[in-house]
Amino acid sequence: MSAQALRTATGPRILAFGHYQPERVVTNEELAARVDTSDEWIRSRVGIARRHIAAPQESVTDMAVHAGAKALAASGLPSDEIDLVVVATCTQETQIPVAAPGVAHRLGIEAPGAYDINAGCAGFSYALTGAADALRAGSARNALVIGSDKMSAWVDPSDRSTCVIFADAAGAAVLAGRGSRDGSLGRGSRDGSLGRGSPDGWIGPVAWGSSGGNADKITVRDRHSFFAQDGQAVYRWATSLAPVALEACRRAGLAPSELAAFVPHQANLRIIRSLARQLGAPQALVADDIVESGNTSAASIPLALSRMTEQGRLHSGDPVLLLGFGHGLTCAAQVITAP
Structure with missing residues (x-):
C-alpha cells in the first residue's frame, strides 16, 4: 500500500x-x-x-x-x-x-x-x-x-x-482497528499529508532488520547466568541505525524535517544524541527518558511516549519516529502520530 x-x-x-x-x-x-x-x-x-x-x-x-x-x-x-x-x-x-x-x-x-x-x-x-x-x-x-x-x-x-x-x-x-471510535480518521490535514494535525494515532509501515552475525554481542549464556554485552560493539552497531530510521520516514511519506519528535530506544544518551544528529531533524523533540528511568528494554519506547504525553510534550496528531534496537541483534522503526 x-x-x-x-x-x-x-x-x-x-x-x-x-x-x-x-x-x-x-x-x-x-x-x-x-x-x-x-x-x-x-x-x-x-x-x-x-x-x-x-x-x-x-x-x-x-x-x-x-x-x-x-x-x-x-x-x-x-x-x-x-x-x-x-x-x-x-x-x-x-x-x-x-x-x-x-x-x-x-x-x-x-x-x-x-x-x-x-x-x-x-x-x-x-x-x-x-x-x-x-x-x-x-x-x-x-x-x-x-x-x-x-x-x-x-x-x-x-x-x-x-x-x-x-x-x-x-x-x-x-x-x-477501525480508525477512531466514531469511524472518522481524526483531524487529517486538508491535503491528506502527514504532519501536525494528521490523523491521531496513525501507525506507519515498519522498516526493520537484524544482524545475526553479531548475536553474540548481547547474551545470557545459560539459565544460571547474568545479562552480558560487548558495550563497544553494541554502541557501534546502534549508532549505525540512522538509515533504518530514515527508511521508516520514507515509507511513511514524511521528511525528517516534518517530525515533531524522535523516540528511540532509551539505551544510552550518547547513542540517542548520535542518532538524532544523523537524522537531520533539528526541530524534533528527542526523547531523553533514560535520564530519569534508565534502560528499561522493551518498555523504554512506550514508557517514554506515555511520560511525554502526560507531560504535555506530545500532542494529538504529532508525527513521531520510533526506533527500537536490541539483542539478536534486531531493529525496527516506524512513524506514528500521537493519539
Missing part, C-alpha cells in the same frame, strides 16, 4: 498510552556505594541519573498489568472489546507460561488471542507492528500491546558495566 493510501485508509489507530514504574528509585550515589563507579562516571558514559527497580516479588506480569490498565482507562475502550494482547519481554523468570494470557485475565479481557514476543529492546516496535498488521488483516478488532521488562533480575549487581544502566518498567498502547 502506498504512503498516500495509508494516510487516508481507515486502518489501526493508537488510542492511548499507559506506563508503570516501580516505587523504588535507585540513584547513582546509591550505586557508587556498592560498586566502583560515581555519579560523574555514569552520567558521562550513559547519561543516567536515577532508575526504578522492582521489588523482589514484583514480576514482569505485575508491571504489565499496571501499564495495561492505565492505557485501557485512558483509551476509554472497555476490556471486553480487546481481542488481542501482545506482551514484549525478554525477562520472564521462566519460558512457560508466557505472560500475555495471564495479563489479559487479570485485566478482565476474556479469551483474547495472546502471545509474548522477544526481540529484546526492539520488542515493543515488533509487537506494535504485529498487532497493527493483525488489525489491518481483520484477525482482531482491537489490541493491547505492552512492553514489560524486569532487567534487574538478570543483571549482576556487582557488574558496573550493566548494573548502572538497566532498570524495570512497563509501557502499553491500546490499538483500535
Whole structure:
C-alpha cells in the first residue's frame, strides 16, 4: 500500500498510552556505594541519573498489568472489546507460561488471542507492528500491546558495566482497528499529508532488520547466568541505525524535517544524541527518558511516549519516529502520530 493510501485508509489507530514504574528509585550515589563507579562516571558514559527497580516479588506480569490498565482507562475502550494482547519481554523468570494470557485475565479481557514476543529492546516496535498488521488483516478488532521488562533480575549487581544502566518498567498502547471510535480518521490535514494535525494515532509501515552475525554481542549464556554485552560493539552497531530510521520516514511519506519528535530506544544518551544528529531533524523533540528511568528494554519506547504525553510534550496528531534496537541483534522503526 502506498504512503498516500495509508494516510487516508481507515486502518489501526493508537488510542492511548499507559506506563508503570516501580516505587523504588535507585540513584547513582546509591550505586557508587556498592560498586566502583560515581555519579560523574555514569552520567558521562550513559547519561543516567536515577532508575526504578522492582521489588523482589514484583514480576514482569505485575508491571504489565499496571501499564495495561492505565492505557485501557485512558483509551476509554472497555476490556471486553480487546481481542488481542501482545506482551514484549525478554525477562520472564521462566519460558512457560508466557505472560500475555495471564495479563489479559487479570485485566478482565476474556479469551483474547495472546502471545509474548522477544526481540529484546526492539520488542515493543515488533509487537506494535504485529498487532497493527493483525488489525489491518481483520484477525482482531482491537489490541493491547505492552512492553514489560524486569532487567534487574538478570543483571549482576556487582557488574558496573550493566548494573548502572538497566532498570524495570512497563509501557502499553491500546490499538483500535477501525480508525477512531466514531469511524472518522481524526483531524487529517486538508491535503491528506502527514504532519501536525494528521490523523491521531496513525501507525506507519515498519522498516526493520537484524544482524545475526553479531548475536553474540548481547547474551545470557545459560539459565544460571547474568545479562552480558560487548558495550563497544553494541554502541557501534546502534549508532549505525540512522538509515533504518530514515527508511521508516520514507515509507511513511514524511521528511525528517516534518517530525515533531524522535523516540528511540532509551539505551544510552550518547547513542540517542548520535542518532538524532544523523537524522537531520533539528526541530524534533528527542526523547531523553533514560535520564530519569534508565534502560528499561522493551518498555523504554512506550514508557517514554506515555511520560511525554502526560507531560504535555506530545500532542494529538504529532508525527513521531520510533526506533527500537536490541539483542539478536534486531531493529525496527516506524512513524506514528500521537493519539
